[in-house]
Amino acid sequence: MKTIKKSNICKNINSYQIDKTIVKTHKPGVGDVAIFEVVSIGSLNAIQDFEGRNSHIFEGDKVMLSFGNRYASNQFEGYIPETYLEEYDLIGKGGVVGKVVSMHYKLELKGPTKLKIVGYAANSQGRVINTIYHHKEAIKFDIKKNRNFKTILSVGSSMDSGKTTTAAYLCRGLKTSGCQVAYIKLTGTVFNKDKMLAYDCGADVVSDFSELGFPSTYLCPTDTIMDIYEGLLSDVTIANPDYVVIEIADGLYQQETQALLNHPLFTETIDHVILSCCDSLAVNTGIQLLSPIFDTRLFALAGLFTGSPLLVSEVKDQCTIPILTLPKLIAQDLVRNLLSKNVNIAV
Structure with missing residues (x-):
């Protein structure tokens, strides 16, 4: 069995170390990467992995996810928590973690898949890795740019x-x-x-x-x-x-x-x-x-x-x-x- 199942949003995170010392002190932002242990399976029983395939998850599995917010009227409404939590929620199959605050009624019976944070993914300088523009440079919007389409x-x-x-x-x-x-x-x-x-x-x-x-x-x-x-x-x-x-x-x-x-x-x-x-x-x-x-x-x-x-x-x-x-x-x-x-x- 693979040690850590890497979600799709983390597909470009290849070199990291797991920092367990900051799990209670680091305030995560959008895109921050962490490793979690699956505590219980809810309505999402799989993640989309780094190859884009459906990877089933089980209690005890370790998964690499990214913190984010979600708005989905037929699924979950979820947010990045302000403080450390004993349990987090899998709010997006592509690898998004946060805390559910509301859900569509059809999901209420199973609820969200529950996770426990193991540690943050850190780079060689000890900084928490963030997925946003991790492998690409940001480009400012240019209204004057000529577009041939x-x-x-x-x-x-x-x-x-x-x-x-x-x-x-x-x-x-x-x-x-x-x-x-x-x-x-x-x-x-x-x-x-x-x-x-x-x-x-x-x-x-x-x-x-x-x-x-x-x-x-x-x-x-x-x-x-x-x-x-x-x-x-x-x-x-x-x-x-x-x-x-x-x-x-x-x-x-x-x-x-x-x-x-x-x-x-x-x-x-x-x-x-x-x-x-x-x-x-x-x-x-x-x-x-x-x-x-x-x-x-x-x-x-x-x-x-x-x-x-x-x-x-x-x-x-x-x-x-x-x-x-x-x-x-x-x-x-x-x-x-x-x-x-x-x-x-x-x-």
Whole structure:
């Protein structure tokens, strides 16, 4: 059995020593790395490891994780504790540790997986290792930078509204139409599933905030997220994309999402917007929120509601924005023609 199971967010931490002397005195910050022993298994019985695979964990296992905050309306709300705790919680499968303060009712029976800190991962100078920009340099956002691609923003009315699937299938539709396509996930909690779906759908290159060492973006200042944005755009330009599909996590009311949508330096970089929703009423609210910001750049509607012909009919009665089911998203040339607005497409 391997001595320590390294989580995905810690994949670039290769040289360290375990400092057990500061477990009660060090106040952890976002990205600080520590080794934990699994005390009891809750709703998360595995971590995504440094290779991106699902690694099951058991009581007594040692795991390397990173402190972070989490906002997930269908999962956990969790924060970095202010002081030492006898037990910590696994709040993100990609390797995020903190303390749960609320959870979706479906998780209440099992609760979070409980952990005991063994020690902090320290470098040769004795400083606690931090994942943020551990292996990459930060790049300041530059609004004047010339960008030779179009951007498509995938947003959702809420968590699990279908925006990731929309973004991934959008990548496939553009790719089958002959375009070079990149995908980035700008905000959220570390987990490889979303970007890997986009990659499997045909995106030429994918990246997300965790590639810059952020375990999550919850509670990050907007300027920090804008620098992450610049770093991710820099990452994917190696593919010389025609389009960059950008996903931001959770729903339109989530605070980092709201901050970005009200930040002119961000919205000015967006050429097109697609909105995913769970139901017809969410579509109406989403359009009301996004239209003043993006106007005609909101080019299509998608998401879970498109699986119901009745909900699609309700939406068609209320608005004229094209509705894209999954087959339409991947149809050759349909999305590209919609984006160019040169062809009238019946949807």
